[in-house]
Amino acid sequence: MHTFSTLPVELVYRIMDHQNELTLFCSMQNISRRLNQILSTYERYRTLITLDLGGNRVGDKAVQHIAGALRTNTTLTTLRLEGNAIDDKGVQHIADALRTNTILGTLHLSWSTIDDEGAQHIADALRINTVILISFPRIYSNQFLSHLQTLNTLHLYSNRIGGEGAQHIADALRTNTVILISFPEDKTLTIVDLICNGIGAEGAQHIANALRTNTTLTSLHLQSNEIGAEGAQHLGEALRTNTTLTTLNLSWNKMGAEGAAHLADVLRTNTTLTTLHLVCTEIGTEGAEHIADALRTNTTLTTLHLGWSKIGDKGAQHIADALRTNTTLSTLNLECNGIGGDGAQHIADALRINTTLTTLKLTYNEKDGEIAQRIDEALRMNTVILMLCSARSGSGFDRNTSDRGSDGSLRILDLFGLRT
Numbered sequence: 001m002h003t004f005s006t007l008p009v010e011l012v013y014r015i016m017d018h019q020n021e022l023t024l025f026c027s028m029q030n031i032s033r034r035l036n037q038i039l040s041t042y043e044r045y046r047t048l049i050t051l052d053l054g055g056n057r058v059g060d061k062a063v064q065h066i067a068g069a070l071r072t073n074t075t076l077t078t079l080r081l082e083g084n085a086i087d088d089k090g091v092q093h094i095a096d097a098l099r100t101n102t103i104l105g106t107l108h109l110s111w112s113t114i115d116d117e118g119a120q121h122i123a124d125a126l127r128i129n130t131v132i133l134i135s136f137p138r139i140y141s142n143q144f145l146s147h148l149q150t151l152n153t154l155h156l157y158s159n160r161i162g163g164e165g166a167q168h169i170a171d172a173l174r175t176n177t178v179i180l181i182s183f184p185e186d187k188t189l190t191i192v193d194l195i196c197n198g199i200g201a202e203g204a205q206h207i208a209n210a211l212r213t214n215t216t217l218t219s220l221h222l223q224s225n226e227i228g229a230e231g232a233q234h235l236g237e238a239l240r241t242n243t244t245l246t247t248l249n250l251s252w253n254k255m256g257a258e259g260a261a262h263l264a265d266v267l268r269t270n271t272t273l274t275t276l277h278l279v280c281t282e283i284g285t286e287g288a289e290h291i292a293d294a295l296r297t298n299t300t301l302t303t304l305h306l307g308w309s310k311i312g313d314k315g316a317q318h319i320a321d322a323l324r325t326n327t328t329l330s331t332l333n334l335e336c337n338g339i340g341g342d343g344a345q346h347i348a349d350a351l352r353i354n355t356t357l358t359t360l361k362l363t364y365n366e367k368d369g370e371i372a373q374r375i376d377e378a379l380r381m382n383t384v385i386l387m388l389c390s391a392r393s394g395s396g397f398d399r400n401t402s403d404r405g406s407d408g409s410l411r412i413l414d415l416f417g418l419r420t
Contacts, residue, residue: 204231260287288315316343
């Protein structure tokens with residue numbers, strides 16, 4: 001009579017065929033040495049690199065089991081735990097596992113209930129999640145090596161870490177690095193998502209302090225964090241010395257014209273930032289002028305989002321004036337900014353000259369059909385346009401799409417939602 005430990009491998013495989021990924025990952029490891037050996041050769045487990053448990057009501061006990069499996073697992077590179085209301089105790093289990101796991105590359109903890117304490121657990125793990133790999137045993141497959149990395153993406157969207165929690169994360173960013181010897185790529189934390197965490201100006205300052213010395217972070221998302229003009233100032237000052245950050249999203253932070261001025265100051269000299277999101281920041285006409293002045297000399301920014309920022313006709317004029325000389329911006333979003341006929345005319349005039357903008361979004365502004373027609377005419381006068389298609393509704397344009405040549409000139413003009 002067979003016991004589980006003596007069952008033929010083929011029968012064990014059949015049993016495993018009926019298990020879900022969570023059971024395979026958490027419940028079938030470390031039962032016995034033989035089962036571990038069989039599990040390591042089982043195809044579904046061997047190729048399990050992504051485990052998606054988002055919105056599955058995973059509680060602290062299940063998280064503890066997941067963390068236990070992470071300590072010894074050598075395949076998983078992405079773990080999704082968002083939407084599970086994981087609290088500080090649960091995240092502590094995960095953080096403890098990250099002290100020894102050097103395979104996991106992406107961890108999603110958005111929509112959890114993580115407070116300052118939980119943020120500190122993560123930060124403490126990031127200080128230790130720094131590994132020197134000198135050689136690899138032959139049992140490691142090429143697929144394993146291709147996924148080998150330390151943590152490079154951290155999502156903490158919509159938690160409650162606050163200013164103190166932001167400080168813990170920032171402190172960890174100063175030391176989180178990795179050196180891979182005998183492996184061609186150096187990787188470490190490159191994306192931080194702290195959207196909707198209420199970090200305020202104090203938290204923004206802690207993040208900014210970390211940016212001054214961090215040399216790996218490329219993308220920072222701080223939407224809806226109440227950082228204000230003061231927080232924008234701290235981040236702007238950090239960008240004077242930071243040479244790696246390429247994407248910064250500060251949307252839904254009411255920084256006003258003062259905050260825009262701080263960011264504009266650094267845009268004049270910064271040579272690494274390529275994408276800046278300032279949607280719904282209430283920068284107004286004055287703030288648009290500051291940004292426009294920076295665009296005259298900035299040579300790296302390619303994407304700028306200023307939607308819902310109350311810039312009006314005058315602000316549109318400032319941006320349009322900058323477009324006459326700027327030769328790098330390729331995507332510009334000005335939707336829902338109260339832009340009327342005068343502002344649209346300035347933009348139309350600028351489009352007769354600018355040959356680098358490829359996408360322009362002017363949805364939900366106060367333009368009439370006549371102004372939409374003027375923009376259309378301005379585009380037709382540009383000799384690099386290859387095709388122009390437009391759909392009309394009444395006297396106004398609902399959508400106007402223009403494709404240009406391979407030189408990168410305007411190819412998408414979105415005028416959807418015009419008020420006629």
